Amino acid sequence: xxxxxxxxxxxxxxxxxxxxxAAAQDAxxxxxxxxxxxxxxxxxxxAGSDNARERIELGRSLFFxxxxxxxxxxxxxxxxxxxxxxxxxxxxxxxxxxxxHPRNAPTVLNTGALQIVHWxxxxxxxxDQVAKAVTSPITSGQPDEKAITDRLCVSGYASSLFxxxxxxxxxxxxxxxxxxxxxxxxxxxxxxxxxDAYLAGNQEALSPxxxxxxxxxxxxxxxxxxxxxxVGGAMYQKFGxxxxxxxxxxxxPIDKGRAEVTKDPADLYVFRVASLRNVAxxxxxxxxxxxxxxxxxxxxxxxxxxxxxxxxxxxxxxxxFLKSLTGELPANFATAPVLPSGAVVARFxxxx
Amino acid sequence: xxxxxxxxxxxxxxxxxxxxxAAAQDAxxxxxxxxxxxxxxxxxxxAGSDNARERIELGRSLFFxxxxxxxxxxxxxxxxxxxxxxxxxxxxxxxxxxxxHPRNAPTVLNTGALQIVHWxxxxxxxxDQVAKAVTSPITSGQPDEKAITDRLCVSGYASSLFxxxxxxxxxxxxxxxxxxxxxxxxxxxxxxxxxDAYLAGNQEALSPxxxxxxxxxxxxxxxxxxxxxxVGGAMYQKFGxxxxxxxxxxxxPIDKGRAEVTKDPADLYVFRVASLRNVAxxxxxxxxxxxxxxxxxxxxxxxxxxxxxxxxxxxxxxxxFLKSLTGELPANFATAPVLPSGAVVARFxxxx
Numbered sequence: 001x002x003x004x005x006x007x008x009x010x011x012x013x014x015x016x017x018x019x020x021x022a023a024a025q026d027a028x029x030x031x032x033x034x035x036x037x038x039x040x041x042x043x044x045x046x047a048g049s050d051n052a053r054e055r056i057e058l059g060r061s062l063f064f065x066x067x068x069x070x071x072x073x074x075x076x077x078x079x080x081x082x083x084x085x086x087x088x089x090x091x092x093x094x095x096x097x098x099x100x101h102p103r104n105a106p107t108v109l110n111t112g113a114l115q116i117v118h119w120x121x122x123x124x125x126x127x128d129q130v131a132k133a134v135t136s137p138i139t140s141g142q143p144d145e146k147a148i149t150d151r152l153c154v155s156g157y158a159s160s161l162f163x164x165x166x167x168x169x170x171x172x173x174x175x176x177x178x179x180x181x182x183x184x185x186x187x188x189x190x191x192x193x194x195x196d197a198y199l200a201g202n203q204e205a206l207s208p209x210x211x212x213x214x215x216x217x218x219x220x221x222x223x224x225x226x227x228x229x230x231v232g233g234a235m236y237q238k239f240g241x242x243x244x245x246x247x248x249x250x251x252x253p254i255d256k257g258r259a260e261v262t263k264d265p266a267d268l269y270v271f272r273v274a275s276l277r278n279v280a281x282x283x284x285x286x287x288x289x290x291x292x293x294x295x296x297x298x299x300x301x302x303x304x305x306x307x308x309x310x311x312x313x314x315x316x317x318x319x320x321f322l323k324s325l326t327g328e329l330p331a332n333f334a335t336a337p338v339l340p341s342g343a344v345v346a347r348f349x350x351x352x
Numbered sequence: 353x354x355x356x357x358x359x360x361x362x363x364x365x366x367x368x369x370x371x372x373x374a375a376a377q378d379a380x381x382x383x384x385x386x387x388x389x390x391x392x393x394x395x396x397x398x399a400g401s402d403n404a405r406e407r408i409e410l411g412r413s414l415f416f417x418x419x420x421x422x423x424x425x426x427x428x429x430x431x432x433x434x435x436x437x438x439x440x441x442x443x444x445x446x447x448x449x450x451x452x453h454p455r456n457a458p459t460v461l462n463t464g465a466l467q468i469v470h471w472x473x474x475x476x477x478x479x480d481q482v483a484k485a486v487t488s489p490i491t492s493g494q495p496d497e498k499a500i501t502d503r504l505c506v507s508g509y510a511s512s513l514f515x516x517x518x519x520x521x522x523x524x525x526x527x528x529x530x531x532x533x534x535x536x537x538x539x540x541x542x543x544x545x546x547x548d549a550y551l552a553g554n555q556e557a558l559s560p561x562x563x564x565x566x567x568x569x570x571x572x573x574x575x576x577x578x579x580x581x582x583v584g585g586a587m588y589q590k591f592g593x594x595x596x597x598x599x600x601x602x603x604x605p606i607d608k609g610r611a612e613v614t615k616d617p618a619d620l621y622v623f624r625v626a627s628l629r630n631v632a633x634x635x636x637x638x639x640x641x642x643x644x645x646x647x648x649x650x651x652x653x654x655x656x657x658x659x660x661x662x663x664x665x666x667x668x669x670x671x672x673f674l675k676s677l678t679g680e681l682p683a684n685f686a687t688a689p690v691l692p693s694g695a696v697v698a699r700f701x702x703x704x
Contacts, residue, residue, distance in 0.1 A: 064435045065435070066433075066440070066441070067441060071446055071450075072440075072441065072442055073430070073440065073442065073446045078425070078430075081418075081688070082688040083416045083417070083688040083689060083690060083691045084691060084693065085690070085693070088418070088424075088425065089418070089419060089424065089507070089691075089693070089694070089695055089696050090424055090425065090695075090696055091695070091696075094423055094425045097450055098423075098449055098450050155441070280693065281690070281693045282693065283693055283694060283695035284695035284696075289695065292694075292695045293695075329690065334687050334688055335686050335687040335688075336433070336434040336435040336686055336687075336688070337435060338435060338437070338633070338681065339435045339436060339441075341436065341437070341441070341632065341633045341634065341635055342441070342635060342644075343441055343442075343443070343635035343636035343641065343644045343645075344441050344442060344443075344636075
């Protein structure tokens, strides 16, 4: 064999070895990812009810209906806007009558995949969250159940909508059923993403850069908290394990987190680990929206949680990976329902 | 011929005469309607620009973007909600910082078919309306152009979006171009309805009840003002020709209408004639939302404008006709755009 051919054969063999090594690495990464994360499952959307369809449709209408709130000018969708992937682009939400909310509005997308509700875990379930929101002074302003159901009657919500959703109840128009319906709707708001296709075995669903970012995300230690179907949302963690968070984020005021709920000093500065699904679409970041961009948020996390000063390159890779967690907006969220068209408050004409 | 057959033949002949008479009446009604009204034309949606598509898309994003306003919590779509056919179901709109608007929010649907902008005609064009809304203390609260364009820059509106829509301008991000883009978008929001199909010659597009209502609508005199492509929106008229409007609607305060704009006593209590397109979907009614239901609004109009006390039956017929003016929501209105995801206001992390 002439020297040249031999040389070429060697290069080819090295190439094959390199390629095989890369393929093995890719396969190992996928296997590792499949152990850490779970794809979104349609099962999460189940309302667990014989009248799921009717409940979901009722819940969708209620979610978009400002007539639920005291001045009839804010709905769930005011702070959880489709245009911002279920958030409001604000550091902290602004409630009814311009009342400030103490924390950032988390997205309603994929809430069915989360085990903990709210930043401080002070809600027992999604149903509990909605029920409390519907009478909260900040998010609703309505004083009691009667004020809300009276408004729904005037607004043209025929009791038949509630009757269809809750057929076995003699008086179905209650806060509890409003909560049941809106929760049933919210559970349908799943956004499967390229990362889910990857977890299902399609390696090409992620670009090489995104896979590099995934490897960095795993190896840096982010997955200690950001794991499971929500890529977060399943556990509590102190914000600022290594360094006080507010010294880096500039947060003001300093939120004591879950300690204010449990009264346990061990819960000082503890919050729910945020789900990272659609995180690229939902700035600003953290419980108080104190950080504006995703690269900065990634760096803050690495530094205050893990004591790692991430390079710009590693940060960039992780951001590319995080963008693979963006799914399409569900059609029943992107498109507003046509609501019963009754007016809220109006004087009646005289003498007709 | 036996008597029985002769009898049957007579009945049949009478029937034919009756049917022919009914058909002639139907044809006459259609002809009359075609003289009074015009169907919506796609020409109305024209933005009159070489970059119409880019302008419309930019305008759609801006329309739904709360970052245009002072606290970044209200957008055009807050008072012109898809879920309420471009209105807010309130008597009078509530603006930024909970500031009350003096009048009812009219729908943005089919505004391209209207010749007069705003209740009192105090805007020269749709462009003028948007430009003033973008800096109004009630609808925006932003002090000047710089505050608005700075916010759009921070919000991730790449100047390329503006550059694509206004390619011949060195500095395209201006209030005037925001107004041009939003107006271009609003002009596309046409809702052809069964009545348009009827005007095009398809009599079956209206039910017999709706046609009876149309005849009553014409014969009662409503069409003196409610005519043309907008079924209104083309002229001014005093509200309360026969009787002071507030004595019937209970309006408080009493709005002097266009007289406050022109300073002409002849314009006292004069308003733009409302377009009746989608009127069934947009209660409450009149410039101050003082009347809650469509049948009541029809009766008020007949009484104070025409001196007619409409029967419940005639009112019901007219309402059936008015429902034929409801079209489908345009897809680019019903479905929210995904907005550039930049956060509005956030402190920057320290020392990264």
